[in-house]
Amino acid sequence: MSTGFNGFGAAYFDGDRPIGKEVSLHIANNNLQIGFDNGTTLFWPLEDIRTLEDNADKQSFTLRLITDPLARLLVTDQMLLGYLPNATRRSPPKGRGKLALWAAGAVAAVALQVTVLVPLLADRLAVFIPPDGERALGEATFEQIRDALGDTGLAPLAICENPAGTKALAQITAALNAGDGAPEGLSVAVLDHDMINAFALPGGFVVIFKGLIDHAETPDEVAVVLAHEIGHVVSRDPTRHALRSAGSIGILGLLFGDFAGGAAVLFLTERLISATYSQQAETNADAFGYARLEAANVSPAALGTMFERLRDEHGEGNELLGHFLSHPSLSDRIENARSAADETRNYAPILDDAGWKALQSICD
Template sequence: MSRGFDGFGSAYFDGDRPVGEEVSLHLANHNLQIGLDDGNTLFWPVKDIRLLPDLAGKKGYVLRLATDPLARLYLTDRSLLTFLPTPRGKIPARGRRRLLAWAVAAVVAVALQIAVLVPLLADRLAAFIPPSGERALGAATLDQIRRVLDDTGLDPLSYCENPAGVAALTRMTNALNQGKDRLENLSVHVLDHPMANGFALPGGYVVLFRGLIDQAESPDQIAAVLAHEMGHVWTRDPTRHALRSAGSIGVLGLVFGDFAGGAAVLFLTERLISARYSQQAETDADTLGYTRLGAANVSPAVMGDMFDLLRDTAGDTNQLLAHFLSHPTLSQRIDAARAAVDASRSYTPILDDTSWAALQKICD
């Protein structure tokens, strides 16, 4: 079969120059013959010709050669399409299977990076961060959290700094932060926000929200949350979690494009506020919390009491419960807290009534 086609308005681009040249087209012996201005002829096997999406406008279309990644042929005579084996640029079945296999492999690779490689590297890297660097990371993260949680968009979320309330919080912190597990750079802050939550950040920062203090029935329940978060600080869980979250954002950015703007800040903030640590990390933090409560002569059972209170008043979706809700189950952890009580001891409240009243007004 031999057939000529209208080459008027058609152009060949060799991929080396941005300028195309007009061509003549002829189909013969299963080859598309492309006549160039210099008298040379290119032979494109019909079986290797592929149709590209229309990049040049509705009046024309673009062809490429499967064996040449650069050359392009722009045409206006659409009758040629009827002689091509894949006129719509369809991918052969074998190609579709190969493409699907590559897509699955890519998804698996990303999942392995986020679930295995990033946590492994984060755990290794955390050991090499100096205290000053860890402190700077915590301070920067706390500043970002204050900005993200501000409803006005004008100023960072305020610290609660009523002098009497701060003094009461300091007494509570000092009572819990003693003995061989004392944290040298511990900084405890209360933010003026209705969220009933508390969390730890790298570098010794522990943050409580006003909503947590408003919901607590006793200072011992606040002490229980504070003691648990201090346990996370001692084991450097927040540093590893921050590095894992940042690494995950980096991987997602490579996959989905620029992920370094406001969405990344919101994602990282949410991950740090509602951090869910591993079973072992939660168990260790609970155990260290019991020790700190015991050193302050506070019953470890108050940790279970606080969980019970939040579950009864806000249900299982409470943000603080979501923060603590990990393996082992919440009921198991409540039982463990009550089992840690020393029946031979006589426990006392961590704050007197005057100090507790002052702490409740720390945001006034």
Template sequence: MTLPPDIPQQQPASTGRIFNGLHSAYFDGDAPVPHDVTLMVETQRRVLEIGLPASTTAGVHWPLDEIRVLEDTAGQEGVILRWIGDPLARLHLRDSDVMRYMHHLGRRAPPKGRGRLAVWAFAAVAAVAFQVGVLVPLLANQLATYVPAAGERALGEATFGQIRQALAGTGLPPLPVCENEKGVAALEKMLVGLGVERGTDDAIKIFVLDHEMVNAFALPGGYVVFFRGMIDAAQSPNEIAAVLGHEVGHVANRDPTRHALRSAGSIGILGLLFGDFAGGAAVLFLTEKLISANYAQDAESGADEFAYIALEDANVSPAALGDMFERLRDEYGDTDGIVSHFVSHPTLTSRIERSREAAHATGEYGDILGDPDWAGLKNICN
């Protein structure tokens, strides 16, 4: 609603109390009953005092600068005012002289309760962060011990298939698995040398995917996956054995299952917040999380310690793990690029140092594979 053209936009020079005996109707918002009131403008305090009937013990005070014209009041004579501090109360004026003291009638009122809204928003974000960062990992750690072996294998098999398809691209055949017989036999020999149980339904299953990524990771259900790029980057079979021992350590500690449960829990919470997050986007997110899994510091340290013991028992220097990490660090950096798979909170530098401290044997270490087996492994994708 526009103001009548005869209303002055300047405040009167008077600074005293001006009384107006205007005939007006006030609605308090509690009942649809108008109250006949008198108005008094206090120019010094810049307050409009609304005098209620004698039966009412107290009047109403509206700051002049916080009074607004209520728009869209078709069929009403005069104007209807409101105070931004009370969303329900209304003042119906049939004489607009008093409006000369109100200088912000057409200004948009600021949102009510911004501070409270900010507090609630912060609390909501904190609650989500607490669930994702504390509750979900805690529940995942507990639930991982109750997941049956068959369920883990089914999850690992399904995830392995998704990874192969995701890396190949939409509409293309899944990423091929390298199956050169001599290379597969060399991996089996390496597993036996590391003391890994073979020949049972629960035995670890190892695969090499024909991809240039320098990476290796473990999946639920005893799946260990290497990329061809990791084997190409290794300069000795002991380096592959060290990485394999690390991933076997993750399997033994059920870290992939915990990680999958954490990711699934996080996806569920995000789905509640942002809508349907359980389709293809969720699958791709979970796949990416499992490929580039950065486990917690204790999980990484535990897998490293498992590898050190397995390598020592196989008469292989634990420093081989540090040799691989050092070369990757020099080429890709300590925390960036593909090498970030091997980094959670422990840095590569600290893990290199620990691997060399673990190499405490007085005699000479040997190689886990001979030259013919190593050559077969290097050509596993040919």
């Protein structure tokens, strides 16, 4: 069955030309058949036809097909609307699925950048940071750490520089930093803070807090921590960590010479104090440290002894333990340190009693 409509009252616009074509309209087999003078016919499924919003001419109405974004049909016979079941139904916004896919893709791209590209760039580009720039970054971060941890907020945290204690610290540093592979320009400083921690900064800096020396029972326990941090310096782990933490913008800034200023340094201050490295980086730093301790005739087992005591006294949430043991288990780290020691060797303390007392008084 077909129903005819006034063909002269309908005009078809294909979207390519502004002039409409007069057409005849019929309904058959759930389709609106649009007939042209040249004998061709278009078929619009009735359920897919919608009225166009904001039609200014109240004597006519405009129809569109949801699968054709351009074609329009201008109709004057209001009876046709009775055959269109979804005429006033609004179609879902086109592209919603694409928008969702785009949004998901954007999230995935950000995740890829954060978890893959930035770390990859950091590892590859660390070697391109010039030594002077790396040193400047370390110096700037060191000063920011002093400012951030100053008790009064009016003066930076004090550097411990008691002459006798400084001499004892230099003796330990020289013993651990001798021979092939030793980093040039190594700088070791003690800050007057009760935190039990030590960490490396870009450019060859190692920072030890007074709290670590206070909790050490022997100079060898200070030496094993320092040897481990020197291992991170040699591998340039602090620089890689700084680049990862700074993100892509920070990487570009550092590569273009912004070593001592900008928000990157402020952001890196906290990140480098509490830096946690990959398991491989920690393993490499351990291996380097054990080799340096052996060369200095200091037992690597001192690291296990110190960790075990700190765990018993403060639990595994201690800052130093968290810094060193974020990847390998605590028991494994203690066992590895003891296994690295040669039981047949006669180790000697890295400082004599007078030197140890001087180091303990470095902040006085």
